[in-house]
Amino acid sequence: MKPLPEILKQVKSSAAVRLLEKDVKDLNENFEDIMEYLKNRIRTNTNQKTAAIKIDTRPCNVVANAGRKDQAQHLLSIPSIDQIKPSFSNTLKVPKRKTFGFVDCCILPNGNVLTLDEDHKSLLMFRNNGTFIRSILSFKKQPYSVCFVKDDTVAVSFYTACEVAIVDIGKNKVDRNFKFPKVYCSGVSSDGQVL
Numbered sequence: 331m332k333p334l335p336e337i338l339k340q341v342k343s344s345a346a347v348r349l350l351e352k353d354v355k356d357l358n359e360n361f362e363d364i365m366e367y368l369k370n371r372i373r374t375n376t377n378q379k380t381a382a383i384k385i386d387t388r389p390c391n392v393v394a395n396a397g398r399k400d401q402a403q404h405l406l407s408i409p410s411i412d413q414i415k416p417s418f419s420n421t422l423k424v425p426k427r428k429t430f431g432f433v434d435c436c437i438l439p440n441g442n443v444l445t446l447d448e449d450h451k452s453l454l455m456f457r458n459n460g461t462f463i464r465s466i467l468s469f470k471k472q473p474y475s476v477c478f479v480k481d482d483t484v485a486v487s488f489y490t491a492c493e494v495a496i497v498d499i500g501k502n503k504v505d506r507n508f509k510f511p512k513v514y515c516s517g518v519s520s521d522g523q524v525l
Contacts, residue, residue, distance in 0.1 A: 420460045430454070434475045436484070444484060444499070446473040453486060453497065466499050475517040485525055487515035494518055494525070 422445070424430060431449035438444060441458035444466070451472055455463040474489035482500035487493070492513055496506040518525065 422456050423460045423462060425462050436476050436478050438478055444476055446476050446486065448472055466502050467497060474515065477518050477520050479520045479525065480522045485518045485520060487518040489514050489516050
């Protein structure tokens with residue numbers, strides 16, 4: 331019969347081997363997911379060279395921020411909720427006898443604010459001091475999200491219509507529509523090249 335310390339050493343080492351095998355298996359699965367993601371990004375980046383604006387869809391539970399060779403990466407620390415100090419800046423001044431149901435907004439480079447009004451299905455513009463400038467466009471479908479793309483171009487998503495529209499706010503017209511069958515468009519963002 332073996333002494334107890336020797337038996338315990340064998341038990342500890344076999345348990346450690348099982349844990350190590352599990353860690354290696356998890357690492358391998360993560361590595362395969364990362365490789366698949368990188369291959370998709372390479373294909374996407376290759377396709378982006380052929381057009382000014384391309385659509386890049388990703389599942390919302392995946393954080394994807396792959397750098398490009400023309401882009402510098404700067405890591406920012408994200409403050410916790412107790413470190414964020416909100417302050418009241420301004421109020422939008424709505425024209426008399428008008429009511430709006432704002433669902434989203436974005437600030438343009440010139441400081442003006444674009445808002446989406448779900449009650450009237452429209453895209454509205456306000457000055458940075460809150461005064462109403464004009465209604466840019468009314469849509470047939472319910473708008474859900476808006477973002478600045480570049481120049482006088484913004485993108486508007488339509489959640490239930492599974493669609494994104496590229497809007498020229500200078501000409502007050504829709505330039506292009508993108509349909510995503512069976513994909514609800516709950517938000518839209520752009521860095522000026524990728525939508």
